[in-house]
Amino acid sequence: MQETIKRKPKRKGKKIPFAYYMMVVPIGILFFIFHTIPFLRGVFYSFTDWSGYGTWKFVGLKNYLYMFGNSNITHAYWFTFKFALFATILVNAIALAIAVGLNGKIKYQNFLKAIYFLPYMLGSLIVGFVFKFIFGNLLPSLGQTLHWGFMSSNILGTTHAWIGILIMTIWQGLAFNTLIYLAGLQSVDPEIYEAAALDGVNPWQKFMRLTFPLIAPFFTINLVLSVKGYLMVFDQIMAMTNGGPGNSTTSISVEIYTQGFQGSQFAIQSANAVVLFIVVLTISLIQLRVLNKREERLG
């Protein structure tokens, strides 16, 4: 009876049961509705003159052109890039140094590790408030007592306000990066160092020629996450300076929020947000490419 049944050859390895689709599709649809549709609408509004409510009409690329001519927006980009660059370099350099320290022959290692990771647990908003107080009240009064001119005024009220934000960002950002570098350092087989010791390598060579290449993948993770995060810097600025003095610490995200949400530039800031999205995506992809290539060369 069975020999007559002719089957069409199937080309798939194995059919995927319907249940598996049910495990993805519903939440995928919800994500589309609540994330992708708003995103597409945001992109759409960037071509209109909508102010967040009321009527609107198409204006083509006007918002994008306006953006480039607006000194506040161009300054926000300049500030954000500067901030992201400094924050990334400093956070990673200091985190690496702390990680090397924690990985040394020290006592109470786990306790110290726990302390250094602590800031990661605290919300940027509240940490920002606390640092605002430290810069505004504590340090100036300390500076006045000690007659240290540079510390006698609130840094957040000067052209160097961004350094205050940078310090708070480093304080909080160190935790995560340190932890990752430490994980990297601990993944290095100690036999490699023993072999290097036999070859007569000095500590600096040991770090530059052995340790650093060996933790390259961890370096990549940290760098990509740092840059991405700092390009979107928001919470700490809102907590500490609100973008001031002047607009000296207005990052792209802050500009989008204040002008788009509180001012009436919703459409213009939608365009700004779209540009920010493209910038973040491009930089991340370039980084991944370059760093992965470098890793391959090293690996």
Next chain:
Amino acid sequence: MVEINLKHIYKEYDGNDNYSVSDFNLDIKDKEFIVFVGPSGCGKSTTLRMIAGLEDISKGDLVMDGKVINDLAPKDRDIAMVFQNYALYPNMTVFDNMGFGLSIKKMPKDEIKKRVDNAAEILGLTDFLQRKPAALSGGQRQRVALGRAIVRDAKLFLLDEPLSNLDAKLRVDMRTQIAQLHQRLQTNMIYVTHDQVEAMTMADRIVIMNDGKIQQVGTPDELYNKPTNKFVAGFMGSPSMNFFDAELKNGRVSNGRGLDVAVPEGRLKVLREKGYDGKKLTVGIRPEDIHTEQVALEAMPDAVVSAKVEVSEFLGTDSMLYSRTGETEFVAQVNARDYHKPGEEVEMAFEMSKAHFFDDDTELTIE
């Protein structure tokens, strides 16, 4: 009573023009222990997985007890399987691992316990039932994997290279255990391995595969002594059969590079009938069919060569002599008493009545 028929089974994957398995035909009788053997990538595991239902069958019919079960889900086929890496559930105890299939089927708890205890008893796992797999040795994990199949009381057992992760000694032990298990359970078993020794020692019948095709099906004895082609002859037996490219002339085979031996009358007749006289062919002779004892040299005077031993291995009962005559290299497996040091010149007799002859083009056995 379980009979399984595989009829013209084909398997092809996306983006791959060749069939991974082609025209696989096999009838498996009740209670038979079948071993699929072949080099890795030959399609033996794929075939097993098609029987299990883990892969779709591209073409052909899989028949179990007269019913086509191509489209039946694995769980409805009543088949138990042991995986190469055991695939034990790391989060469950040994007991839960073994009882998982039964509890999925909503079997009463006391029945599950009875069956698991019974299987544990057979496999000597009673003391380990509450442990997690991570706390077991390799051999114990292996037995849990078997136990998980046993408790299912399935119609058919599939074992996919179950011993490949064990060390040599344990492998031999487990071989025996599985063989005993088969005796005891009296179920059909299909066993996949790349190790011809396992195949030889365990199988009722061996299916030897290469490049997705069945090369030969038969009892171990048949495969060893009457291989249908050069591949089967070379694959079965360790060390492998010696092959020589030679020419049949004047009742002798010679390769012009040191080998020149006479072919016995009976074999010569067949070869001549098939028209190989004066033609090139491949001669195969197993190492154990090359002798150094005086008796043999005297009995087969026209098949004696003078060879130089280059490497010799002493194996206790036997010695392996890696030797060379002229420019021709070969291996001889001789009695340990006939041990020869490297560098010695030794007379060796080729027992040509046991030699195999293969066509150069088709590589099929000439008979």
Next chain:
Amino acid sequence: MKKGTKLLAVSASLIALSLVTNACGNSSSSEKTTLQFFSTKTENAPTYKKMIASFEKQNPDIKIQLSSPSNAGTVLKSDLAKNSIPDIMAVGGDVNYQQIQKAGVLVDMSKESFTKNTMPQYQKMITSISKGGKLDAVPYATNASGVVYNKAAFKKAGITKTPTTWDELIADAKTLKAKGITPFELPFQDSWTTMGVFNQLSSNMVGSSWIKERKNNKTTFVSTYKPVMTKYLELSKYAQKDYMGTTYNDGTKALAEGKAAMMINGNFVIPQAKTSKKSADLDMFKLPVNNDASKNKVTSGIDVALAVSKNSKNKAAAMKFVKFMMTEKNAKLYNKEQFSFSAIKGVDQNDASLKGISADLAKGDVVNYPDHYYPDGFDMTQVLTQTGVNQTKGMSDATNITKSLKKADSAFKSANVK
């Protein structure tokens, strides 16, 4: 495995609990008429709560839910986007009001009985910034800008009379400085406080029609505002050293403690300063911007105006509450607790701390805040904080003024779209 189940059970019951509490909050109120009352000022919430309590007592079928978030602008904007604004809104006569008014979602208040009791000049402040000149909110409380000063500090420096001309002001400042008292406490770390100074200078020195001309690009900051900025910078020379790094809170504290003598801002400084020193003896006088004392006016604006949503399901109840708030008794309560001035005729501010300017207010001899007429996206505080930073960095006044005013013009231009 068992631990997991326990955890699951605990969290499940937690969810259930939260759901129940949330649900209860809703169901208990559903029998009554519930009104959403939104306020843009966080600090007057306690006063509103008192009014709500007595109103609810009188009207047991109405429940009022007060919401007074700190970043009211954002919340209001998202409410607008949601198309569900609160039933009653208490907003300042500023951008927040303009935005909702422009969206056309407010009830016209001009016909209401209680509107007639309010002072016309404050009604005008509303209509002048409304689209179509409509009165879509009724003025409730007003604030007054001027100089809040510490009487004890003045006494210590030997100053007996508050200054009435610019020269007197500067002379007093010099005297105070010589005595080691900060003349002006400027808390410019909180950028909004810069407007407290700038608005007063601007409203007394530049005519009210200027803004219209600026909007039509017939004039510029650069051409008009040089004198204003000169005075602005002069004042800051008598400020505490780190004035760009001082927060509003710290500034009011210094004022209350007598470390500083004056703060140029609004009447709302007084209650704030008193939180750090209850006994502080504070009073206000108007900022003597000009040397002709008769030309100096108090800058006053709408601190709170009450509006009702057009789409409210309970418009009548909402109006009832507004009317309740507008009664003399409640207006007085508000005045007393918030140190503010009422827009309602006959409700005077009699607090001693404010007697320096309450007379002007009662006469209605006031000018409005110029920044209430600025376009939405134009943030003058950004310009002014930059000016301050420039000064602390040591930039010459001439350069600073030109730079700042140029920046103001370009910022105005990019905000003044459509």
Next chain:
Amino acid sequence: MQANADLNNNTPAPRKSKKRKKKVNWTLTSVMMVLAIFAILGPLYITVVIALKDPSQMTNVLSLPKQIHWENFKNAWQMTNFPKMFLNTLFITVVNVIFTIFTNSMAAYVITRYRLKNKFFNMMYYYFISAMFIPFNVIMLPLVKEVSAFHMDNIIGITFLYIVFGLPQNIFLYSGFVKEIPTALEEAAEMDGAKPMQIFFKVIFPLMKPMHATVAILSFMWTWNDFLMPLVLLSNPDQQTLQLAQYVFQGQFSTQYNLAFASYVLVLLPVLIMYVFFQKYIIAGVTSGSVK
């Protein structure tokens, strides 16, 4: 074909038993200790000390309070409506963590497992991964509109959004882990008669435990500390979160440091307590989540 790593063979590689007793570097230890105490714990000390003082004691900020003002906490507790806000925040956090773990791990598992075999799942993978780069600012206002249209501008709605919005990152986190699970396990379960849902929940889900921990911690941190999303979505004062309540102290006309800091302490405390107890797991979880 069967080159899967063997999950069962996880007997730890024999430890390099040359653990010679290394000499402790005390100089380095003290440097690291001093740095930790001043740089990391310093700001926290300041926070706590200010929270315990009254304004009159603020002249010397760093000194220990002469008199402890617990009433700061009481006032902050009342002013922020702490119990209500705490329950709200707890609800959002706990429900989000639980549902995220169940739904996101499920989606991540299927997508990772089948993305090489199936174009649809591969597409889903790239869809979610690319969504990671979309700043929240871009979707903020359209989202507010949409959410209110669905009447989801409340605690339950925002919780739901957190669950959905966490998907991209969680798929990224889980996928590295799922790749390491040998497919033979699922096949064994399939042979044992398990249906897809049973395979996932009985076999795969328990195996993902280490990654569940990571995802749980990261989701917890995100929801507990987030304030922009509650800010724009939760307008009803009864439906707000702790972070939002902190804004009460940032109002234009009033900033009372002692109360504000007491309130910060109240918000930080639950996180700190959790950190003290689960510190080891949190550190391990975050590391494994990011390094995989």
